[in-house]
Amino acid sequence: MISSDSMMPEGFARLFAQKKLTAAVFLPVEVNGHVGMYLCFCESEKKKKWENADVKFINDVKRIIQTILTKRITKNSLASSYASLEAILENVGCAIYVRDPQTGHILYANEKYQKFFKKTLEELPLSPVSLQDATETKNGLFREIYSEKENRWFDCYSTHIQWVDGRKVTLCTIYDVTDKKLYQQKIEKQANNDFLTGLYNRMRCEQDLQHFVEDTHESGGEGALLYIDLDDFKHINDGLGHQYGDILLKNISSGLKQIPGVNDNCYRMGGDEFIILISHKVYPNLHNIIDRIKAEFARPWRLKGTEYYCTMSMGVVRFPTDGDTVEELIKKADIAMYDAKCAGKNRVAYYDENVISTSFKRLDLEKNMRNATRNAFDEFEVYYQPITDISKPGMPCSGAEALIRWNSRELGVISPTEFIPLAEYLGLINPIGSFILREACMRCKYWNDMGHPDYKVNVNLSVVQLLQNDIVEQIAEVISETGIDPKNLTLEVTESLAINDMNRMKKILADIKKLGVRVALDDFGTGYSSLNHIREMPIDVIKIDRCFIIDIGKDDFSNAFVKMVAELASAIDVNVCVEGVETKEQLDILMGSKIQLIQGFYFGRPMTAREFEEKYL
Template identity: 30%
Template sequence: MEIAGDGVIVSANTAAHRLFGYDNGELLSRQVRVVLPDTGAPDTPLGVLAKLIAAPNDNTAEAVGLRKNDTEFPVEIVMTKVAAKDGDVFVCQMRDISRRQLSESMDAVLHTTLRRVLRGQTHEQFCAYICDKIVDLLGCPLVWIGTKENDGRIRVCAASGKLSAGFPQKPIRWDDLTETFGPTGYAVRTKQTCIVELEGDKIIDSDGRAHTRQIIVFPLLSHNGIEGVLEIHSRLGRLDQGTIQRLESFSLRIAMAMQIAADQQSLRLQRAAMASAANAIFITDAEGNILWINKAFSRLSGYREDEVLNHRISILKSGVQNDAFYKEMWDTINSGKVWRGELVERHKFGSLYTVEQTITPIMDGNTRLSHFVAVHDDVTARKNAEGRIMHLANYDQLTGLPNRRLFHDQLTVIMRRAKSRGTKVALIFADLTNFNRINDTLGHSAGDKLLKVIAERLSKMVSPKDFVARIGGDEFAIISEDLTGMEAAAMLARNMIETILSPVMLENNEINVGACVGISIYPDDDEDPDKLVNFADMALHTAVRSAPNSYFFFSQEMNEETEDRLALERDLRKALIQNEFALFFQPQLDLKTGKIKAFEALIRWFHPTRGMVSPMRFIPIAEDTGLIIPLGDWVLKEALRYLNVWDDMGLPKISVAVNLSAVQFQQEDLAAGIEKVLLEKNIAPERLELELTESVVMQDARKADNILSRLSRVGIKLAIDDFGTGYSSLSYLKRFEVDRLKIDQSFVRDMTNNYDDAEIAHAIINLGHTLGLEIVSEGVETKEQLELLRQQGCDIIQGYFISKPMPADEVPAFLKKAETTVY
């Protein structure tokens, strides 16, 4: 439409007339406020266009249009001012956006549904909500959702609409091939949307067009197959293809919600079973078919999970108990009571064992028996005797430590575990010096007491994950798994030597012994347990020959690495004093506005002789030594100082993101300390964002929840960094007071070529939005990645495509250039 400056419609095409329900020519010479009224100022000739004219930098708006029949509808307006001979004319392009708003409404329904599912609602509860909302959105007379049952039935979970009373009037089946009219069965069997048109039920709309009402059945597809169906009866006529496509996508998300709800129900059953006892546990259905077992069950019975699932529990029958015994047991259980008793069962390989068994019935929502939980406690004398024999065979009788036999077995197990995790293991041998002199001068009794004291000290010295053993007369060994680096092994060796060096009082005599230590590393030295033992022994002998109370790694290369790390640690302490650090800044782009929203502050170390040292090299050392605390304080203060500098230059008010390490996060006064720095620098808390990896917050989720809440109350923004590379409990994630999730660059790097990476990124974006969080994607290097992330709904991007990390003095020029750059 063209509108003159006085609000009169000068011209309007056929589409504009149709949009507002007028015949061609009827709109001409009318005031535009007739079709685009401003409800706040109804007498304004230009209607809602007056607000657009008053905003010279904005030519697009969403408003409410008014049709000839007085019905309202949402409309998008794009206005262009054109200079004419008789004054300015305003050209408006308009489109009906009701379909887009339908999509937004559907998204809102899905988000609410997922929240309901995560709160533990049943299929019936959240499906009823979905049906009600579809009826509200489309005005349908009937909407219902049903689940596909294995016996051929479709079980109606929920129905809504004016025709829902008494629905269904007869059972609905998906396996009846004789039905002449069966859209539900067709949709289930073909896994395709089925549309049935009711030719005898036509509706004539206001334009005189005939519409045929429809029944549309959408299969609810998940990765497990068909979950059920969503059936919709149209109101006035056919649903347009766009709406049907949106509903097909909508139905996939419903199926996902149903699958999540089913998974949660399974998890609740397992939790209930585990809460009953810590022994062997299994769950059966009402008929006694095994549905779930724990690892203790496999150890006790000898059966693997795949050998017993969906089998009757009678697989364990020994034949010792008679039929009357089992009848009494089942009568008790079926009456809803707990049964306790002693039972002899048969191991997979034929041996018999005795258990104290507790069987607890589980009721469904209608107080009907649905499952049984059984807990077994092995009480056989044979097992007790075997336990005593095993202890004698595997433990040193003098010190109580594991002996060489158990040491070798455990080393194999730990190395196998390390291989699956991709971690390292340190094997540390220690040989006491001067021990023979103690035996010769004070006697073997004194020597035995000394060994007990040293064994006790070593057991207390190590972490719970380390394994200590006595492998010879005066030799001890430590197996340390999940090794963080060579320095950690060296530190453990030094602690071991210092522990042994501590004086021991025996019979009023102060006894001093020392130790030499040899170290080998898995998998660096070898992946064979016997070779690793030999290498540690060789390193031990080298230490014995070299100097008292010394330790040696098996390879010289490892010694050099350890020394280099120690040198780097010394240099790191000097660097803090000599101001060798600098901050670089990498911008973050808001995809909605196209503006630079924030910068991430990244520390760089310019070593006087090594040049630039990678943060990957020095940050772990700083964390291990505690230097990360003063280093982190410097980064925070320096980042905020630059915000003040840029504010004084009149640059846009941007935010800054600072990384927080695990050590910093554990500080008791973290929130108060950061708040103090913000006050000193006069920076609003919301302009500071703290980034933490998900592994940091999940180390102690409850404690993390408290710390995050305190930081959030200060007003600081919080982000989970490298999301997707660790493990996050959704139950905690939805409780955490965080504002953003940062998708790890490993998923972004190949997302335009790798379908799985793209889908993972999309899933994280949807998950974050469901939880009300902004999503930041790291490592964006190409235009194609940016566009794909924009399509997927990502909020913010960061990466080389926007800019590499830059020195602080380059930020002002970058910000000025970014104001005119289109991404």
């Protein structure tokens, strides 16, 4: 019996006995190397003798079934794999598409790609991303592109792969890098742009200047560099506060950028310094551009509801005429700009090789002045020029004006006309002014204690000092420290300074007078004089400038001016001091007018404290 065949597995033997099978052939059907099922041919009615032809037929059927099953399983597995792969591709963070390079048709595009370009697969163009001029990498081609329509940046990569049907296709992956690009642009802007004004900064200026020089050299033309420094910007910054100084800088920057030929070639070098680069293309309009810049600074700037004037000094260098390196051109432009300041500010100076020695002297002055101010002002000394009261019998000395002198250990005696503008430019006038004020008050207190209680000392206040927010507190502190009687201190302010901001100046001077200090209006008649200033300003003394005294007695205008001021001052109980009296003839003419005080070489030149005390104590 077949059921007793020792080769038959036990399970099959039981099945055959149960079904009363008389003969059977069973073959394992393998799929992918594993038995998936058994193929059985059975006989239950009669005994069966299997022939070779039967066995061959059975094996052929097995092979057919095995082949069909293998293909179906493989197909199902591939479908499952494709579904998994597509799910992965649809959920990656980049856009992916496959393109037939022969026909240009897109064979596949994931959902991210369609979202990037807001089109369905059927609507996508044949060449949505051009990889022309792409960079070749070890993994294929790369190109950064900007979609103006989408206003987005993309990094695009492409490589060749074999498609499912065996043909070669192009696989492209696209990454949206807009956020990264915007962040990079922000960092680059911070590195290249001035935070306050939005102009390019020093670093960008030096880079662009190098390109300008190279382009000019290649073209055979000429370019220019304009170095601008604002005149007395510190006065506005200290007087109105840094907030309004910043507003002024932004307004100036905006105005400069709008000048044809300047545009984006304007740079803030720091503080109140600007550079404008003139390319060889617009160089023929150089003089027109400079005139437009000068006109920009000729108009007033409105701050805190009031109009203020802020002029500029400009140095001009040409390249390659004056130099062809970045460092050289900026240095020479700075030299020319400083020469413009020394010539009286509000000027334009072209670089001149002949002024190099002067500029090196300026550098020495700067170095030595900084050292002198750091070393307790030991190289500075206060001189005193006597002031005589001609309204009293015997014309006694009534005090002196304090004047600063600098005797440098390395450079010798330096004229005030040379070092005071430099001190203002370097921002050292405040500490120097404070030194003069303290020294003068200490000396006057000594005179008062030595038997001259009515001696007074006059101290000049620079515009920078006067516009400090705490100037009144500083003066009060010096008075307290030195013990001087406030009425014996006279602070001199220039007429041009006083009228620049009349309302602010009246308040500052009124606060100073509350300390008991006297105020003198210096250089009267040399500025935009208005007799109304005498009425409005809280002053005690008017000082008539020496230019009206030189020709007094010979010039009708000088005679009339001095007489008019003296008469008006007398009517409002203000004293008059005349400067620059050098001859007896001048003194005799003034004696007949309502003038109280005289100052000039006729009575005494500026002298040391010791010389003054030997003569007048």
